[in-house]
Amino acid sequence: MTLAFYKVDNSKNYERHTFDVFCDRPQVIKEMLSELSDEELRMYDMDNNIDMSIFQDDYNDEELDGGWWCIVIND
Numbered sequence: 001m002t003l004a005f006y007k008v009d010n011s012k013n014y015e016r017h018t019f020d021v022f023c024d025r026p027q028v029i030k031e032m033l034s035e036l037s038d039e040e041l042r043m044y045d046m047d048n049n050i051d052m053s054i055f056q057d058d059y060n061d062e063e064l065d066g067g068w069w070c071i072v073i074n075d
Contacts, residue, residue, distance in 0.1 A: 002026075002073040003055065004033055005042040005064055012036060016069050026075040042068075 006014060012035055022028045033041055042064065044055040058064055 001046045002030075002075055003044045003046055004029075004071045004073055005068045006033060006036055006071075007040040008067045008069055010036055010040045014069070019071050023074075026073045029071065029073050030075070 012032070014032070014036075019029050019032070022032075030043075033043070042058065045051040046055070064070075
């Protein structure tokens with residue numbers, strides 16, 4: 001499972017429900033999100049202990065507060 005956070009005000013104008021129609025196509029979602037810059041996107045592989053630790057730090061350091069949408073990608 002991957003957690004993806006993308007900026008509300010992003011260069012592709014992706015909205016909260018943009019990816020709803022692709023819920024069963026995780027690769028399509030990842031390809032679309034990959035078009036965003038590093039400043040607009042944070043992805044965490046929750047099956048990877050290092051990524052989980054990075055997510056924990058980013059969340060606790062409030063780096064994901066305000067102005068981010070979140071999507072769960074079942075890959």
